[in-house]
Amino acid sequence: xxxxxxxxxxxxxxxxxxxxxxxxxxxxxxxxxxxxxxxxxxxxxxxxxxxxxxxxxxxxxxxxxxxxxxxxxxxxxxxxxxxxxxxxxxxxxxxxxxxxxxxxxxxxxxxxxxxxxxxxxxxx
Amino acid sequence: xxxxxxxxxxxxxxxxxxxxxxxxxxxxxxxxxxxxxxxxxxxxxxxxxxxxxxxxxxxxxxxxxxxxxxxxxxxxxxxxxxxxxxxxxxxxxxxxxxxxxxxxxxxx
Numbered sequence: 426x427x428x429x430x431x432x433x434x435x436x437x438x439x440x441x442x443x444x445x446x447x448x449x450x451x452x453x454x455x456x457x458x459x460x461x462x463x464x465x466x467x468x469x470x471x472x473x474x475x476x477x478x479x480x481x482x483x484x485x486x487x488x489x490x491x492x493x494x495x496x497x498x499x500x501x502x503x504x505x506x507x508x509x510x511x512x513x514x515x516x517x518x519x520x521x522x523x524x525x526x527x528x529x530x531x532x533x534x535x536x537x538x539x540x541x542x543x544x545x546x547x548x549x
Numbered sequence: 550x551x552x553x554x555x556x557x558x559x560x561x562x563x564x565x566x567x568x569x570x571x572x573x574x575x576x577x578x579x580x581x582x583x584x585x586x587x588x589x590x591x592x593x594x595x596x597x598x599x600x601x602x603x604x605x606x607x608x609x610x611x612x613x614x615x616x617x618x619x620x621x622x623x624x625x626x627x628x629x630x631x632x633x634x635x636x637x638x639x640x641x642x643x644x645x646x647x648x649x650x651x652x653x654x655x656x657x
Binding site for chain 2 (some may be wrong): 485533535
């Protein structure tokens with residue numbers, strides 16, 4: 426059973442950089458896409474971006490200028506960095522595995538395994 | 550930016566059928582997935598596209614799409630189905646992924 430676990434240093438001050446790591450266990454990190462998703466308090470879900478095990482990335486256009494993702498396949502970890510944070514970035518951050526399905530004429534992706542989430546508070 | 554629209558809330562009595570809709574212009578090309586989120590927990594995928602349902606998801610959960618509207622149907626609703634439900638899909642080019650605003654299902 427694949428399990429994901431988010432970890433991070435805790436509260437972040439405005440204008441600083443938020444850093445989170447997701448550790449994958451119970452399955453391979455290779456040959457999968459891995460995403461970060463966040464949920465503001467009492468609000469819906471927002472896809473932040475993904476990183477492929479090879480290191481290729483794609484980010485949500487609304488956050489692209491502030492987001493960097495990286496992967497360490499030897500440690501089965503992938504990471505998120507979000508720069509210049511404000512109070513609006515306060516949210517529960519989830520890491521998730523993307524599940525790929527093929528059905529003509531193309532591929533479709535869902536999020537089949539999620540971490541429990543970690544609350545990141547941006548406050549001075 | 551691309552958006553998916555869901556009703557904020559749906560209420561049904563136990564044993565009835567709940568239908569939760571999700572509207573988006575790209576749904577004729579992109580599949581809508583569905584997630585159940587109970588209070589304080591991470592979302593759980595309830596319906597694949599090709600394969601039927603993830604392990605542990607009851608048969609009473611089904612999904613369909615007609616034009617620009619996707620529907621999650623929960624037949625014979627039980628008290629344990631009370632949760633927030635989110636649809637998820639991609640923009641028409643499959644470049645980025647979006648979630649609907651969520652629907653709170655209340656079991657009366």
